[in-house]
Amino acid sequence: ATPMSVMVGVGKAAESGVLIRNGEALQTASKITAMILDKTGTITEGKPQVTDIILVNADCEEQVLALSAGIESHSEHPLAQAIVESANDRGIEAIDTEHFNAISGKGVEAEVDGQILLFGNLKLMQDKNIDIGFNEAKAQVLAENAKTPMYLALAGQLLAIIAVSDPIKPDSIEAIARLKRSGIKVIMLTGDNKATAAAVAKKVGIDDFFAEVMPEDKANKVAELQQQNEVVGMTGDGINDAPALALADVGFAIGTGTDVAIESADVTLMRGSLHGLADAIAISKATLRNIK
Numbered sequence: 001a002t003p004m005s006v007m008v009g010v011g012k013a014a015e016s017g018v019l020i021r022n023g024e025a026l027q028t029a030s031k032i033t034a035m036i037l038d039k040t041g042t043i044t045e046g047k048p049q050v051t052d053i054i055l056v057n058a059d060c061e062e063q064v065l066a067l068s069a070g071i072e073s074h075s076e077h078p079l080a081q082a083i084v085e086s087a088n089d090r091g092i093e094a095i096d097t098e099h100f101n102a103i104s105g106k107g108v109e110a111e112v113d114g115q116i117l118l119f120g121n122l123k124l125m126q127d128k129n130i131d132i133g134f135n136e137a138k139a140q141v142l143a144e145n146a147k148t149p150m151y152l153a154l155a156g157q158l159l160a161i162i163a164v165s166d167p168i169k170p171d172s173i174e175a176i177a178r179l180k181r182s183g184i185k186v187i188m189l190t191g192d193n194k195a196t197a198a199a200v201a202k203k204v205g206i207d208d209f210f211a212e213v214m215p216e217d218k219a220n221k222v223a224e225l226q227q228q229n230e231v232v233g234m235t236g237d238g239i240n241d242a243p244a245l246a247l248a249d250v251g252f253a254i255g256t257g258t259d260v261a262i263e264s265a266d267v268t269l270m271r272g273s274l275h276g277l278a279d280a281i282a283i284s285k286a287t288l289r290n291i292k
């Protein structure tokens with residue numbers, strides 16, 4: 001394409017809230033054959049809310065929220081915000097925790113009065129040898145309802161399961177349908193558990209998804225598809241997504257996402273809507289058509 005037609009295309013995209021950082025990205029966008037979408041914060045709002053608290057060895061919900069908000073007040077994860085807000089809303093004071101440690105893709109750990117406090121997914125509980133027993137079935141039911149269950153354990157004992165729900169962005173379903181109509185393979189990638197991922201994928205019309213993906217493995221998925229001769233678009237919002245965004249043929253960052261994601265991507269969707277993807281691809285096609 002001529003520099004002039006590319007400039008026009010970049011300008012047109014900007015008018016619809018799609019910021020394209022370089023002319024090459026605009027030209028490659030029309031050739032995308034596979035689009036990877038992160039789940040949390042990309043397909044969904046990324047603003048989870050606490051929906052369920054199941055007491056196991058805890059006395060009351062207040063105790064569970066005081067402990068979980070105590071540990072999560074040290075974390076910047078969207079799940080952590082949901083917990084801290086829920087405690088705040090109910091006027092529950094967080095319990096002080098020490099020696100906080102984030103365990104990537106699994107959860108968080110800290111100490112309370114010298115006892116180990118853990119909060120995270122099943123993998124975290126298995127790593128730390130916490131006996132979940134039949135409570136896993138309860139978490140499974142929550143996950144099948146598209147909720148994300150998290151386990152809270154203190155001093156080696158399971159206290160409770162807390163579930164959060166992250167609403168799907170209102171236009172994600174239609175935006176994904178537009179991508180599929182243009183012949184693009186759409187694939188969802190998430191660190192969340194398999195049952196939750198399956199429920200969300202089904203709701204938004206995605207057949208192909210990979211769950212329980214460790215942060216360092218997101219970029220490997222991009223590479224895998226590229227080795228299969230796909231031209232890969234990657235869309236994400238998180239720090240976790242940055243290496244995959246950089247490696248993809250075209251990286252799309254959600255404008256409301258983290259700075260690291262935006263810096264690693266070629267394109268920023270200022271409005272956060274996934275419609276920006278099909279818009280960018282349509283403008284790319286029009287740009288290339290004009291110069292032929």
Ligand code: ADP
Binds near residue numbers: 104
């Ligand atoms: P994603 O952003 O794609 O969901 P992450 O790697 O950030 O992936 O998280 C994967 C899973 O690890 C989460 O679904 C959750 O179960 C657990 N997890 C990660 N961070 C936290 C946290 N701060 N508190 C509780 N659980 C967490």
Ligand code: MG
Binds near residue numbers: 038040041237238
């Ligand atoms: Mg995300």
